[in-house]
Amino acid sequence: MGMKKNRLERRHLMEAFMKALMYISFVIVAGALGLILWTIISRGLPSLTWDMVSQVPKGGYYMGKEGGILNAIIGSLYLAAGGTLLAILLSLPIALYLKTYLGQSKWGEYVRLSLDVLWGIPSIVYGAFGFALMIAFGMRASLLAGILVLALVELPIMTRAMDEVIRRMPADLEHAALALGSTKFEVALNVVTRQMLPGIVTAILLAFGRGIGDAASVLFTAGYTDRIPTSLMRPTASLPLAVFFQLGSPYPEVRERGYAAALILTIIVLAVSFGARWLSGRLNKYTIK
Amino acid sequence: MDAHIQVKNLDAYYNKQQALKNVNIEIPKNQITVIMGPSGCGKTTLLKTFNRFFELTENTKLTGEVLVDGQNIYDKDVDVTEVRKVVGLLAQRPSPLPMSIYDNVVYGMHLHKMKKDRKEYKEAVRHYLEIAGLYEEVKKRMHDPATSLSIGQQQRLCLARGLAVEPEIILGDEPTSALDPISSQNIEARLLELKQQYTTVIVTHTLRQAKRLADYVIYMYLGEVIESGPAKEVFGNPKHERTKQYLEGLF
Ligand SMILES: Nc1ncnc2c1ncn2[C@@H]1O[C@H](COP(=O)(O)OP(=O)(O)OP(=O)(O)O)[C@@H](O)[C@H]1O
Ligand SMILES: [Mg+2]
Numbered sequence: 001m002g003m004k005k006n007r008l009e010r011r012h013l014m015e016a017f018m019k020a021l022m023y024i025s026f027v028i029v030a031g032a033l034g035l036i037l038w039t040i041i042s043r044g045l046p047s048l049t050w051d052m053v054s055q056v057p058k059g060g061y062y063m064g065k066e067g068g069i070l071n072a073i074i075g076s077l078y079l080a081a082g083g084t085l086l087a088i089l090l091s092l093p094i095a096l097y098l099k100t101y102l103g104q105s106k107w108g109e110y111v112r113l114s115l116d117v118l119w120g121i122p123s124i125v126y127g128a129f130g131f132a133l134m135i136a137f138g139m140r141a142s143l144l145a146g147i148l149v150l151a152l153v154e155l156p157i158m159t160r161a162m163d164e165v166i167r168r169m170p171a172d173l174e175h176a177a178l179a180l181g182s183t184k185f186e187v188a189l190n191v192v193t194r195q196m197l198p199g200i201v202t203a204i205l206l207a208f209g210r211g212i213g214d215a216a217s218v219l220f221t222a223g224y225t226d227r228i229p230t231s232l233m234r235p236t237a238s239l240p241l242a243v244f245f246q247l248g249s250p251y252p253e254v255r256e257r258g259y260a261a262a263l264i265l266t267i268i269v270l271a272v273s274f275g276a277r278w279l280s281g282r283l284n285k286y287t288i289k
Numbered sequence: 290m291d292a293h294i295q296v297k298n299l300d301a302y303y304n305k306q307q308a309l310k311n312v313n314i315e316i317p318k319n320q321i322t323v324i325m326g327p328s329g330c331g332k333t334t335l336l337k338t339f340n341r342f343f344e345l346t347e348n349t350k351l352t353g354e355v356l357v358d359g360q361n362i363y364d365k366d367v368d369v370t371e372v373r374k375v376v377g378l379l380a381q382r383p384s385p386l387p388m389s390i391y392d393n394v395v396y397g398m399h400l401h402k403m404k405k406d407r408k409e410y411k412e413a414v415r416h417y418l419e420i421a422g423l424y425e426e427v428k429k430r431m432h433d434p435a436t437s438l439s440i441g442q443q444q445r446l447c448l449a450r451g452l453a454v455e456p457e458i459i460l461g462d463e464p465t466s467a468l469d470p471i472s473s474q475n476i477e478a479r480l481l482e483l484k485q486q487y488t489t490v491i492v493t494h495t496l497r498q499a500k501r502l503a504d505y506v507i508y509m510y511l512g513e514v515i516e517s518g519p520a521k522e523v524f525g526n527p528k529h530e531r532t533k534q535y536l537e538g539l540f
Contacts, residue, residue, distance in 0.1 A: 103347075172384040176447070179340065180397035180454055181374035190396070195387040286387045286434045 044259030064253035075236035080212035083150025095162035118156035124216035131220040144232040146222025158207035165199030198280035215240035239265040293318035293488040299353035310512040326509035340376040377456035379464040383443035385435030397454035421449035441472025461491040
């Protein structure tokens with residue numbers, strides 16, 4: 001019969017090869033992720049006490065005595081939330097403007113290119129840039145400075161991620177709204193944003209993830225302190241720096257706490273991801289598939 | 290003839306390729322005009338010049354005039370959103386907005402601030418859904434997503450949504466070609482009901498549909514209008530050889 005598969009035929013070999021390649025890639029990625037999680041959990045979990053998340057460092061904390069890293073948890077939440085909020089205020093209008101008025105034009109491509117370049121700049125450079133500005137204005141390390149620099153770090157990621165989402169807006173849908181006499185701005189505001197909301201939420205999330213995990217940009221700009229910031233002008237601690245400082249400690253107990261801080265950071269990112277996914281699932285109700 | 294739309298010396302180009310060649314036609318008020326012709330002859334392009342959708346395609350050029358009630362819609366001081374409010378469009382495939390059924394109908398009315406309060410909007414939504422023959426089917430699920438409707442229902446929703454901004458002209462580019470036979474009949478019936486109040490311009494590939502709907506016919510070939518006139522004359526006694534051949538189904 002002519003319908004039996006000849007397993008040695010080139011096309012089938014190719015298919016088997018590609019399948020194996022994809023499988024191996026997946027195993028490598030999943031394995032790396034698993035290993036990272038396992039390291040953080042196995043070394044961090046034993047030190048993850050209630051004190052860790054409910055106390056600020058007490059005297060002797062950095063030599064393994066009492067206290068926790070509530071200062072860094074709150075600090076990081078303030079920094080990342082502030083930076084992300086600020087970045088949204090700039091990114092969404094830029095992404096909508098790119099789509100609505102620049103489209104695939106030359107200028108649109110220039111803007112995209114500059115954003116891609118900004119994306120690639122290491123965050124320590126943003127930190128140094130922010131620091132230079134702070135010195136020029138006579139500002140000291142503060143929550144505000146940290147938020148501003150984080151917003152800059154997040155801006156290119158968020159804008160480009162939104163842009164990629166918004167670009168996939170079905171033309172039919174836009175035309176439907178234009179046909180009713182909408183201006184382009186009204187289409188952007190009422191239709192594009194609604195249709196693309198789940199994707200926009202994902203873009204925000206991506207940027208938040210980068211913001212909360214970034215150590216280099218807040219190193220000079222937000223500083224580090226054992227106190228929870230009470231105003232925008234005070235310096236603040238952050239989780240990535242808490243990880244960094246503690247892992248460099250000569251005391252084993254403190255290093256363990258570094259892993260615990262990393263675990264807390266991971267849990268926060270996961271919680272925000274799931275929250276956002278749940279939210280965008282609910283927002284999904286009306287989008288056109 | 291009481292012409293609602295007059296087209297004068299219209300040439301349209303995509304890039305450098307000419308899609309409409311010196312089109313001169315008049316479209317009668319409150320009748321159904323059907324545009325026919327083989328694929329690629331410029332029917333969609335012609336229709337798009339009536340609501341200024343042609344300019345949404347990049348690298349296009351248009352010369353000539355399209356007058357609606359004597360006003361050239363391409364004049365510099367004409368507001369394109371006003372043109373599109375007066376000249377409504379029923380697309381080939383229904384394309385509901387990412388909102389509820391109710392919001393789809395109310396959307397255009399809100400844009401143009403056409404009613405005073407919620408109550409008036411609500412009544413208007415009901416009114417236009419009734420005209421589109423959809424109200425009974427959706428009255429209990431007004432706040433469900435528009436995509437939960439069947440394709441045929443979606444097209445009637447799009448009709449209701451278009452009528453809600455009180456256009457004078459309805460354009461339809463093969464508005465039933467994506468629908469099942471029953472839904473097509475339904476849309477056709479609506480268009481026939483509405484023709485006393487609206488000037489309707491429909492593109493269709495089905496000769497039988499054209500015969501059922503048309504009061505006035507425009508036949509196009511390779512970007513030119515070959516023949517136009519009352520349906521009786523064009524169908525009964527076409528003047529041009531090409532029209533005759535098309536009607537006999539030779540190509
Ligand atoms: N976006 C475009 N870019 C370039 N050329 C186009 C574009 N749209 C249409 N054309 C060309 O313009 C001519 C007229 O096209 P049009 O879509 O108006 O034809 P049509 O009569 O509606 O055909 P159909 O019956 O297949 O829908 C065709 O030669 C087509 O290739
Ligand atoms: Mg067409």
